[in-house]
Amino acid sequence: MAEEVTKSIYDITVKDMNGNDVNLSTYSGKVLLIVNVASKCGLTHSNYKEMNVLYEKYKDKGFEILAFPCNQFAGQEPGSNEEIKEVACTMFKAEFPIFDKIEVNGKNAAPLYKFLKTQKGGIFGDGIKWNFTKFLVAKDGKVVERYAPTTSPLKIEKDIQKQLEA
Template sequence: MWLKSLTTANSVAIVVLVFAVVAVFYHYADSPTMSGDELPSSIYDFTIKDIRGNDVSLSEYKGKVLLIVNVASQCGLTNSNYKELNVLYEKYKNQGLEILAFPCNQFGGQEPGSNEDIQEVACTRFKAEFPIFDKVEVNGKNSTPLYKFLKSQKGGYFGDGIKWNFTKFLVDKNGKVVERYAPTTSPLKIEKDIQNLLQAS
């Protein structure tokens, strides 16, 4: 019965507290491997694997605006995010936008499939045309180096750890991480920021 007596404010406070605890955990889990000496100086220094296992150098994206997103196939945010990411990609891909999607199963086990399963869901069910990469971990000791770098450049509220699926990083044409957006920030709300970076010389 006490649950029914919680006010909206109390409910929000509990949610914030939970996120804070998770964030602190991931912050300390990442800390031993976050030495600046070990991190590349630019996003273009990274080579990553695509969903088929092929090596891809991020230097291939020099001069483009990048939106980097950790995705999941079974999240409550999946439908809306894929739909809006598709809208952005279709609208701006010929102007220099590239969306890089990184499947991750660390949040609620919502990306459990193989790379082949993920590709089928992303490209067939959600009609994604932007690049999908190898499934990665974005938090903890096994966090992929790219995400260690992204988090070191733009921390989040309550610590640097990624909080949930569909956290978004915006990277300018020079490879600088300029903004980080929460999972609940819809892609279309980022459109103006993308436009500004595309128009920048």
């Protein structure tokens, strides 16, 4: 059986923190920043802080951040969904959606990440290198840009504005 070809991010269904299916078509027409997150990474504090700033500023203008916890990098997201929610929502005050923990690399990589990587490969091949790799998705569901883990979310703001105005 051949793997079905995903044409758009809106063909993909993911799970929320409670295990419920969420079809990404729910976000059709919005500009998305998709990020693989971790609670215990050196980049965690600054990324959550800056993503909150962007979210607060643009959430009413058609912008959404989708965070996917992942434990594939130095075991920096070892907790359960409840523990992850505690860190993200209580400690870091994240209001944007945080989904079920997934894998972003390897044979068990989530379909969403397989799709993102085929759309925008990284400098060193397609694999996700670390926590907080960011993908910017246009309103039509096409991946427009991929950013390194060390790229600060606020540095992406101009690109987000450009997509919101498109």
